[in-house]
Every structure is written in structure tokens, then in C-alpha cells.
Amino acid sequence: MLGNIKHIARKEIYHILRDPRSLVIVFAMPVMMTFLYGFAVNLDIERITLAIIDYDQTPSSRALVDDFYNSTYFDRPDKEIDSWNPEEALKAQDAAGVLTIRHGFGEALERGDEFALGLMIDGSDNLLGAAVNAYSNGVLLKFLQDRLPPDFELPGITISQQVLYNPDLKSSHFFVPAIVAIILIMISALLTSVTIAREKETGTMEQLLVAPVLPREILIGKILPYIVIAFIDGMLVLLFAKLVFGVPIVGSLFVLAIFTMVYVATSLSIGILISSLVQTQQVAMMFALVTTLLPSIMLSGFIFPIKNMPTVLQVISHIVPARYFIDATRGILLKGTGFVLLLPQLGALLALMLVLLVVAGKKFKARIG
Amino acid sequence: MTPVVELDNLTRRFGSFTAVDSISLTVDEGEIFGFLGANGAGKTTAIRMLCGLLLPSAGTGRVAGFDVLTESEKIKKSIGYMSQKFSLYPDLTGRENMHFYGAAYGLTTSRVKERIGALSDRLDLGSFIDRRSGSLPIGWRQRLALSVSLLHEPKILFLDEPTGGVDPVFRRRFWNILYQLASEGVTIFVTTHYMDEAEYCGRISIMHRGRIIVRGEPARLVREHGSDSLEDLFIDLIKERDINAR
CATH class of the missing domain: 3.40.1710.10 (abc type-2 transporter like domain)
Structure with a gap:
């Protein structure tokens, strides 16, 4: 079991390293998108x-x-x-x-x-x-x-206003964690959604299934290298966010790393599930974009507060992974929220990942028809 | 002779379409069995069922002594399969492909290296083995695909149009290798469109619309039907059936 997973993972790494397009998706796209979105979604009004x-x-x-x-x-x-x-x-x-x-x-x-x-x-x-x-x-x-003369006091009652956590009320500090979440889920789902579909298209899946390899070995072997890659991506995007947008990292870097890891694993599982359902890479990419991009923008609390949504949408928002990641990263980056307080978000992400993988395993059979 | 492939009324339906319609046949150990038929006759579907890639809708079958319905994982270990589509990873070299598939069959790395040495001598792979398989000419690809399917020394080899698009010289060499394998006791189950190749087979069956319409030794079939050649026999039989069907 472990031997097979290792070999499938290694083969995936060859595929990634030898395909310049996938390298572009993996490394250039996230940085570019953070840059674009970070500047485009700027609600600070000046000049x-x-x-x-x-x-x-x-x-x-x-x-x-x-x-x-x-x-x-x-x-x-x-x-x-x-x-x-x-x-x-x-x-x-x-x-x-x-x-x-x-x-x-x-x-x-x-x-x-x-x-x-x-x-x-x-x-x-x-x-x-x-x-x-x-x-x-x-x-x-x-x-x-x-x-006014120095000793002159302004009459009447004044409101003393104090803004916590984002003292400049910079919208970028609020948006960038969400942008990181959206970019990561999109890239991750895209990456894995095409891997199985590609093998179905080229016929290598048939050859692989004739060998005594278990479907779960294929799924796990395929997801592992991407967890590492997507994690590096996540860290890269966060670093970029810090350098370019000056987003502070108040909380623990370690907790942030754990969340990023679990979040990309969940996102990759979405791609794996899509890949086990569809036959071609094109359809897989379409599904990956549709199922990640829109819900992550609309239902994650990125732009619209979840509390103000109709009940139906509030319920649906519970299966949107970005919701939990945005919650967690805003907490960690801006407030320094600790690990224990974020356990519900971590649990939700892990549960989502488990469900996605189990369903993918069920749908992805050792047969082709 | 012990039968290594036994099919009894094996059937596969896709919705209302019956791709394979209760076929029955036996193939003995060390035999080269030619599985002929026009495009869409159901050959590939039949082979996929034998390899455990597709479940039969009805009927039973045993491959290498194992049931195709319940023991497909055991079947997979004892068979080699080469599909009509080139199905190695094009961005990996031949050697990398072999290491990957070798591991998938549970061979140790040192065993894979031994087998690569033996197969590259036998199939004369030479320096082509270290080129990315996607950049190889088709003849070399097919040889590479064959060597991958032989890595784990299968008892039965299923070849689905292995020589499609390959030039005659290559085809001849390919068949020489198949003969050698058969003489060592490997059973070969092969589909083809080339009638000269069909003549190399010990026995053939011709499939038409999901059914096996004739079977036997190629030379005897030609004689019995009073045809000039296997090609004429094939065309006559299929015409006859199509007219009767109307």
C-alpha cells in the first residue's frame, strides 16, 4: 500500500516538473493574482x-x-x-x-x-x-x-472612538486573507481536478487499473505531492501579502501553517472528487472553477457578511471551506487568535476533507465502466 | 492442455445496447488466439471484461483460473495488457515508465532493474528506453508498451490491436517476439485488423455485432468455407450476416 502510494506520488512529481504549464499554474498564477486582486479590491478612499x-x-x-x-x-x-x-x-x-x-x-x-x-x-x-x-x-x-488658544476646551460631549485590530481601518488587511483563501482553493482544486481526468483522456488510467493498484492508493498518491506544493504556494502568497500590502502577522506562524496545510488539503480533495466524476480535463477545470470561485467569493463572508444572508445561504455557507479559512486567517493575522479558539474551524475543514475523499473513493472505481 | 481463458455466455450491455452478446470460448495455455471482428464488433469490450476493467452484465468467465466477476484483483496479477491506445506516460522515459508500472505490480526495485535488462535485450530497446516515451516513433512506443506489459512475467497477455499503425517490418518483429513468448508457455489473446497477422494465430474467432460467428484454425476455416483467403472469408461472412439482418 505505502509502496504504491510512494511511486504514484513520485510519478506525479515528474509530471509537474516536466510540464511548464503546471509550473506556471502552481507558482506564477497565485502571486500574480494576489497582486492584481490585492490592488483591485481596495476600498480605502483617498485623493x-x-x-x-x-x-x-x-x-x-x-x-x-x-x-x-x-x-x-x-x-x-x-x-x-x-x-x-x-x-x-x-x-x-x-x-x-x-x-x-x-x-x-x-x-x-x-x-x-x-x-x-x-x-x-x-x-x-x-x-x-x-x-x-x-x-x-x-x-x-x-x-x-x-x-483655538491652547487652554480652550471644546465644549460639549465628544465621542472617543478607538479602532481595534486594524487601526488604520485598511481594507487590504481585511481583504487580503480572503484573497489568499480564494486563490488557494482555486489553484488547488484546478491542480488535482485535471490529474485523474488527464489519465482518463490519455488512456493511462486504463493501464493503471489493469495493474493490481487500489483506487485509494491512486487517490492518495496523487494528492500528496500537491499538498506540499499548494502549501508552499500558500506560504508564498501570505509572504507576498505581507511584503506588498503590509498585512501584519500578529498571531503564530505555526498555527497559520497548520491552517494553510489543512485548507489546501481540503481544496485538493474538491479537485480529486471532481476528477473522479468527469471524463475530460476541460470539464474538470470548468467544474473546479465553478465550485470554488463563486461560493468562495459570495458565501464565505469575504464581501457579504454571512449573518445578513438568507437562512438558506447561511446553511450552504457551512460547506464552503473558504469561510473557515478566512475566519481563521483574519483571526491569526490581525488579532493573534490562538489555536484553541480556532479548533471549530479546523474541525470543520477536516470534516469537509474527509467527506470529499470518501465520496471520491466511492465514485472512483477500479473499473472504467 | 489446460484452458487458461474460459468464457461461458459472457454478456455486456450498455443501456439497451448489447456490446457483447453471450460469447463462449476457451483458450489453452501457450496458444496464440486471434480475436477478429470489424470496428465496433465488441472486441475491446470483451477484452476489458477479461482484464477486470469492466463487469459483465451476464454470464461467467475464468481467466488464469480466477472468476472475472469476483476475483479481478487476482486476475490483474497474472495478466499483461496492452491497449490499442498508447497508454504509457508520454512525459516519462521508457525506463521511468517501467519502474512505475513495475512498482504498481509489486516488484522490488532490483527486480525491476533485472527485468528492464532482460526485456530491453529481448525487445532490442537500446537507447530508446531513456527517451521520453511521447517523443518515440510509434513502432518503438508499441515495443515499449509490450515490454511494460511483460514486466511482471504474466501468464496471459491481452493485446488489443497492438500493431495498429506500425510498419510491416516492425510488425513482423513484433510477431516474432509473440511467437517466442508463446513457446515459453505464455498465452496470447490478441485482436487485430490485419489478416496476415490473423494467419499467424493458432486459432481465431470472428466477432460480429457482439457475437462470435465462427471460430477455429485459420487455414481450416478458409478451406471449409471455400474462400480464397482469410480476408475473403472475413468479408463474406460479415456481408452475409448484414444481409440476413435486414
């Missing part, structure tokens, strides 16, 4: 174009304008804004907002009078609109604080 119309034209108003544009949040529009028709700027998408400083701003500031600035926001992109509003208030508050 918003904001038009400012200054009717006041006092040193104070000019200082405020400078404060706005010197912050990282706002940029000047490329085009001159028609101050009589500021709305046109929003319609033409030359700016996401228009701030109007009416005459009397400087005077009001010196006297401490109440004064309102006008802010016109493009609400068609609600995220961007909210950002313009929040950032503008922030810049204004800072501007006022700088001009």
Missing part, C-alpha cells in the same frame, strides 16, 4: 477630487483651502469649476463634492460666530459621498483646533 469655491478670499479662507488640499484625502479638480453652476462639476464627474466658503468666513472665525460652509456631495456613489462628508468635517475640525 477624492473636491472643488472649493472661495468667495471670502481672506487669509483664513485661504488657509482652510490649503488645509483641505494638503490632506491626503482631497485633490484639486483638473478643470476650472464654474462657480455659478457648481452642480455641473458633479454631473460631469469633474469633482465628487463642491465646498463653498461664503463671504464672511474669516470675520466669523475671528469673532467666534456661528458660520456654515456649504458642501455639495455627489450621492450617487454613497460610499464616496459619505467619505467626502466625513473627511471634510475632519479637516475642518483640525483647522479649528489649530486656531
Whole structure:
């Protein structure tokens, strides 16, 4: 049994090393995809174009304008804004907002009078609109604080806000673990889905089944080398995420490694199951993509919180491996969650893997028809 | 003579289509048995059942003394199989293929090395054995495939159109090797389209639409039917059947 598994595994390694295409899938694709997705899926809003119309034209108003544009949040529009028709700027998408400083701003500031600035926001992109509003208030508050005497206290109650774990609220820190999960499950399932289908296509499976080899030996022998490869891949992608996106690794590297290993093994099992069901490589690849990509994006909590889904989808999300891996990696990377707290996720992944492999073993018979 | 292949009303259906329709035959030890028939006659399906790759729908069969229904794992150890499609790994060299399949048959590495030495002498594989098998000319591929199927010294060899697409010189050498093997007591069960090859066989059977329509020694069959050659016999028989079927 072990001897056969060893030889099947070794033969698989030859196949991988001698096929440049599989090497590309294995090593170039994950890194490329992390790079692309990491940058594409960026929800941090910076450098918003904001038009400012200054009717006041006092040193104070000019200082405020400078404060706005010197912050990282706002940029000047490329085009001159028609101050009589500021709305046109929003319609033409030359700016996401228009701030109007009416005459009397400087005077009001010196006297401490109440004064309102006008802010016109493009609400068609609600995220961007909210950002313009929040950032503008922030810049204004800072501007006022700088001009108050040191002993002067802001009256009233203020909310002290503190953000834990992702202090900059960087979306990349939140997304990258999920992207790692999606890339790994896709690559892993693709890799194994074609291995058995390829042998069916070329006829080598027939030759192999005429030999006294057990189906489970073939399955295990085929999956083993890929566990190693996909694990290296996982580590590579995580390292890349750290270097390029600055995702912190707060928790234990060892726990992270265990999770990555179990997760890729589960993903490879999906590919093995697909491969034992279909006859051609093309169909196998299609199935591998469909069964991994979409559920991992939609049902894993990557973009949509699982709690807000309809009950049916919540139930289905339990068989999506990415869900558990994303949970675990977000915990390990950002919060330093320990092994014990993540045991349910680990157990779920192992259970899924076991079910997949048993079904694959049942479906993959030592016969061809 | 002891029969090493015995089939009794062996049948295989795929849905409503009967690919092999209750065939019965026996093949003796050391015999070269030719299994003839037009494309789609059911030869490959029959061979696959004998090798344990397909389960029969009805009937029984014994190969090397083991039941095809229940003892296919034991059958696998005593037979060699070469399919009509080249079925070695093209990205592995001949030697690597042999090591892999040798291990699959449970041979030790040193035993595989011994066998590779013996077979490469016998089949004259020479330096071709260290080239990637996918890059070999078809004649060499077939010889390599034959040597892989002989690694574990099987008692019975099932060859499904082993010489398809191979030139006449190669075919002749291939058959010389088969003769040698048969003289050593290896039973050879071979399907072919080439009538000259059929004449080399000790006995033949001709299959048509899943049934065996004649069987016997090639020369006697030609004589009994008053045909000029085996080829004429083959064509006449199949025409006759097709007309009767209408």
C-alpha cells in the first residue's frame, strides 16, 4: 500500500516538473493574482477630487483651502469649476463634492460666530459621498483646533472612538486573507481536478487499473505531492501579502501553517472528487472553477457578511471551506487568535476533507465502466 | 492442455445496447488466439471484461483460473495488457515508465532493474528506453508498451490491436517476439485488423455485432468455407450476416 502510494506520488512529481504549464499554474498564477486582486479590491478612499469655491478670499479662507488640499484625502479638480453652476462639476464627474466658503468666513472665525460652509456631495456613489462628508468635517475640525488658544476646551460631549485590530481601518488587511483563501482553493482544486481526468483522456488510467493498484492508493498518491506544493504556494502568497500590502502577522506562524496545510488539503480533495466524476480535463477545470470561485467569493463572508444572508445561504455557507479559512486567517493575522479558539474551524475543514475523499473513493472505481 | 481463458455466455450491455452478446470460448495455455471482428464488433469490450476493467452484465468467465466477476484483483496479477491506445506516460522515459508500472505490480526495485535488462535485450530497446516515451516513433512506443506489459512475467497477455499503425517490418518483429513468448508457455489473446497477422494465430474467432460467428484454425476455416483467403472469408461472412439482418 505505502509502496504504491510512494511511486504514484513520485510519478506525479515528474509530471509537474516536466510540464511548464503546471509550473506556471502552481507558482506564477497565485502571486500574480494576489497582486492584481490585492490592488483591485481596495476600498480605502483617498485623493477624492473636491472643488472649493472661495468667495471670502481672506487669509483664513485661504488657509482652510490649503488645509483641505494638503490632506491626503482631497485633490484639486483638473478643470476650472464654474462657480455659478457648481452642480455641473458633479454631473460631469469633474469633482465628487463642491465646498463653498461664503463671504464672511474669516470675520466669523475671528469673532467666534456661528458660520456654515456649504458642501455639495455627489450621492450617487454613497460610499464616496459619505467619505467626502466625513473627511471634510475632519479637516475642518483640525483647522479649528489649530486656531483655538491652547487652554480652550471644546465644549460639549465628544465621542472617543478607538479602532481595534486594524487601526488604520485598511481594507487590504481585511481583504487580503480572503484573497489568499480564494486563490488557494482555486489553484488547488484546478491542480488535482485535471490529474485523474488527464489519465482518463490519455488512456493511462486504463493501464493503471489493469495493474493490481487500489483506487485509494491512486487517490492518495496523487494528492500528496500537491499538498506540499499548494502549501508552499500558500506560504508564498501570505509572504507576498505581507511584503506588498503590509498585512501584519500578529498571531503564530505555526498555527497559520497548520491552517494553510489543512485548507489546501481540503481544496485538493474538491479537485480529486471532481476528477473522479468527469471524463475530460476541460470539464474538470470548468467544474473546479465553478465550485470554488463563486461560493468562495459570495458565501464565505469575504464581501457579504454571512449573518445578513438568507437562512438558506447561511446553511450552504457551512460547506464552503473558504469561510473557515478566512475566519481563521483574519483571526491569526490581525488579532493573534490562538489555536484553541480556532479548533471549530479546523474541525470543520477536516470534516469537509474527509467527506470529499470518501465520496471520491466511492465514485472512483477500479473499473472504467 | 489446460484452458487458461474460459468464457461461458459472457454478456455486456450498455443501456439497451448489447456490446457483447453471450460469447463462449476457451483458450489453452501457450496458444496464440486471434480475436477478429470489424470496428465496433465488441472486441475491446470483451477484452476489458477479461482484464477486470469492466463487469459483465451476464454470464461467467475464468481467466488464469480466477472468476472475472469476483476475483479481478487476482486476475490483474497474472495478466499483461496492452491497449490499442498508447497508454504509457508520454512525459516519462521508457525506463521511468517501467519502474512505475513495475512498482504498481509489486516488484522490488532490483527486480525491476533485472527485468528492464532482460526485456530491453529481448525487445532490442537500446537507447530508446531513456527517451521520453511521447517523443518515440510509434513502432518503438508499441515495443515499449509490450515490454511494460511483460514486466511482471504474466501468464496471459491481452493485446488489443497492438500493431495498429506500425510498419510491416516492425510488425513482423513484433510477431516474432509473440511467437517466442508463446513457446515459453505464455498465452496470447490478441485482436487485430490485419489478416496476415490473423494467419499467424493458432486459432481465431470472428466477432460480429457482439457475437462470435465462427471460430477455429485459420487455414481450416478458409478451406471449409471455400474462400480464397482469410480476408475473403472475413468479408463474406460479415456481408452475409448484414444481409440476413435486414
